[in-house]
Amino acid sequence: MILKRHSYFLIIPILLLIPFIAMQLSDEVHWTLLDFIVMGALLLILGLTIEFILRRFKSLKKRLVFLLGVGFMFFLIWAELAVGLFGSPFAGH
DSSP: OOOOOTTHHHHHHHHHHHHHHHHHHHSSSSOOOOHHHHHHHHHHHHHHHHHHHHHHOHHHHHHHHHHHHHHHHHHHHHHHHHOOOOOOOOOOO
């Protein structure tokens, strides 16, 4: 399936439905409105950054390097916010 330009505006709410539905089915998932806003912003920034990289760099090697770097940074931020990987004041507990 080929995604059209700016399809992440549709994908983000669908991804945010996963924790919303999990909250309805389990007591182990506790997201506040702020959690949804922060994750929505992170996903939007990720999507815009990926689009920028794909438009800016034509070399496959450069694209892969930058996309892997952005993906790694996204997962580090996500892990820090979720479980406090580094113990910053933003860590969720």
